[in-house]
Amino acid sequence: MPFESSTKPAPLRIMLFIHSLHGGGAERVAADLSARWIVCGHEVIVVTQADASNDAYELRKEVVRISLKTADCKGVWANIRRLRALRKEIKRHRPDIVIGFMTTSSILAVLAARGISYCKVIATEHTHPPSQTLSSLWQKLRRYTYPKAAKVIALTHGTESWLEKQVPGSDIAVIPNAVHWPLDNKEPLIDSHKEPDRKRLLAVGRLHHDKGLDLLIKAFASIAHLHPDWDLLILGEGDKRAQLQQQIDSAALEKRILMPGRAGNIRSWYESADIYVLSSRTEGLSNSLLEAMACGVPSIAFDCDTGPREVIRPDLDGILVQPAEDDEALAAHLSTLMFNETLRCELGKRAVDVRDRFSMRRISGLWQEVFDEILARKKDGQAG
Numbered sequence: 001m002p003f004e005s006s007t008k009p010a011p012l013r014i015m016l017f018i019h020s021l022h023g024g025g026a027e028r029v030a031a032d033l034s035a036r037w038i039v040c041g042h043e044v045i046v047v048t049q050a051d052a053s054n055d056a057y058e059l060r061k062e063v064v065r066i067s068l069k070t071a072d073c074k075g076v077w078a079n080i081r082r083l084r085a086l087r088k089e090i091k092r093h094r095p096d097i098v099i100g101f102m103t104t105s106s107i108l109a110v111l112a113a114r115g116i117s118y119c120k121v122i123a124t125e126h127t128h129p130p131s132q133t134l135s136s137l138w139q140k141l142r143r144y145t146y147p148k149a150a151k152v153i154a155l156t157h158g159t160e161s162w163l164e165k166q167v168p169g170s171d172i173a174v175i176p177n178a179v180h181w182p183l184d185n186k187e188p189l190i191d192s193h194k195e196p197d198r199k200r201l202l203a204v205g206r207l208h209h210d211k212g213l214d215l216l217i218k219a220f221a222s223i224a225h226l227h228p229d230w231d232l233l234i235l236g237e238g239d240k241r242a243q244l245q246q247q248i249d250s251a252a253l254e255k256r257i258l259m260p261g262r263a264g265n266i267r268s269w270y271e272s273a274d275i276y277v278l279s280s281r282t283e284g285l286s287n288s289l290l291e292a293m294a295c296g297v298p299s300i301a302f303d304c305d306t307g308p309r310e311v312i313r314p315d316l317d318g319i320l321v322q323p324a325e326d327d328e329a330l331a332a333h334l335s336t337l338m339f340n341e342t343l344r345c346e347l348g349k350r351a352v353d354v355r356d357r358f359s360m361r362r363i364s365g366l367w368q369e370v371f372d373e374i375l376a377r378k379k380d381g382q383a384g
Contacts, residue, residue, distance in 0.1 A: 009368055012375075013043040015093060015119075017086060017109050018101035020050035020071060021057045023262075025287045026126040029177050030101050031057035036178075036364045038062045045093050047086065064093075079108065086112040095119050097371060102126050104138060106152075110145035120150035120374045128159050128306045129166070131210060131282035146170040150374045155285040158306030173370055176310065178363035179290040179354050183267035190235075190260050192268040199230045201334070202273035202297070204266070204288040205280070207238030207259070212279035212302065212325065214240075214247060219279075219331035221251040227338050232257045235269060270295035274344065275337055281325055283307030290358055293317065293351035298344040300333055311358075317350035 014037055021027045034044045038060050045064040050071035059065055068085040070078070090098060090113055098113055099122045100106030106123030113121045123146050134142075146152050147169030154160040160174050194200055201220065205211040213234055220232045234244075234257070241259065248257045263269055270276070276292035278301035285307050292299050293311070301308035303320040312318035321333050337344060356362070 011041045012096045015045045015095035015098045017047045021055040023056035035060045083112045107141045107145045122151045123149040124153040127284040156306040175366045178360040179358040181294045185265035187264045189265045190263040192272045194272045199274045201232045204235045207240040212281045215327040216279035219327040222331045223335045234259045237262045293354045296348045298347035
């Protein structure tokens with residue numbers, strides 16, 4: 001982690017470009033970083049394609065918010081329109097740094113800023129690229145644009161390795177997400193009350209194939225009879241709701257496996273949980289895992305290609321399940337932890353270390369190092 005100097009960095013004008021703030025991990029990171037950079041004395045401009053009407057995350061009042069109103073554009077000329085609109089905002093605001101949040105936004109940011117000498121572009125990957133569904137055109141554009149970016153940010157060392165092989169010539173740095181702490185309770189509020197004689201497994205995430213919730217339901221169903229006082233709660237929404245509900249009904253566990261929806265009062269739910277479980281087939285870096293551990297919840301996760309292994313220190317502050325996607329292995333580890341209250345307490349006490357290991361103070365320090373490096377190179381280039 002970076003040395004923390006008492007010297008305040010020179011103020012910068014930073015532009016963040018992201019599709020929307022409608023919800024999701026990258027969107028929350030964008031909102032959190034923009035707030036941190038305002039506190040550090042920087043100017044921040046957040047440019048989105050969508051308007052602010054459905055924002056899930058509130059920006060600080062000092063942040064300049066711009067909507068390109070291009071979210072619904074379709075067809076061949078849609079991305080040309082986006083490029084022109086973004087380039088216009090870059091020229092109007094003259095940022096020192098432009099940061100594309102997620103793959104397509106990063107590609108568009110590099111292209112939009114091409115030939116503009118006063119700003120440098122940082123591209124970011126917020127998921128592990130092999131899990132993405134990208135057209136061959138976008139994949140080719142990534143290989144073309146990322147080496148032209150001043151820096152490419154990966155969340156994990158696994159993604160860094162993938163980029164080094166698949167997008168050669170990219171200048172890569174690894175900066176994980178900061179844990180969002182303390183957590184707020186906001187709308188929508190869903191009652192997290194738990195009966196005193198019940199215990200709870202909690203999962204949080206999109207109801208999507210990548211999150212492996214079908215594997216979690218299968219694992220819980222296989223051990224539910226051994227743990228009659230335990231229930232499974234899955235928070236989130238997504239396109240697999242009907243399929244997952246059918247799986248629950250088929251297992252006759254509709255009273256013990258519940259999917260209440262997306263909760264804004266997420267801290268209350270973590271505090272009600274006895275174990276947090278992440279069953280993802282693939283991850284970038286799980287914000288929900290960081291949040292659960294910050295709340296002191298003993299956590300268990302599949303050891304998928306990237307993500308959990310860079311958060312959990314195995315058997316010290318959580319459990320990694322190998323092989324990934326093996327519901328029987330998950331069931332066995334869950335059952336062991338459900339039986340062992342002492343182990344749950346020990347893991348939970350150590351889990352809160354993520355508040356420091358992934359603190360915004362530390363993560364923003366890593367970002368500042370990248371800014372300093374980029375601007376020093378820019379200055380050297382101008383001097384030459």
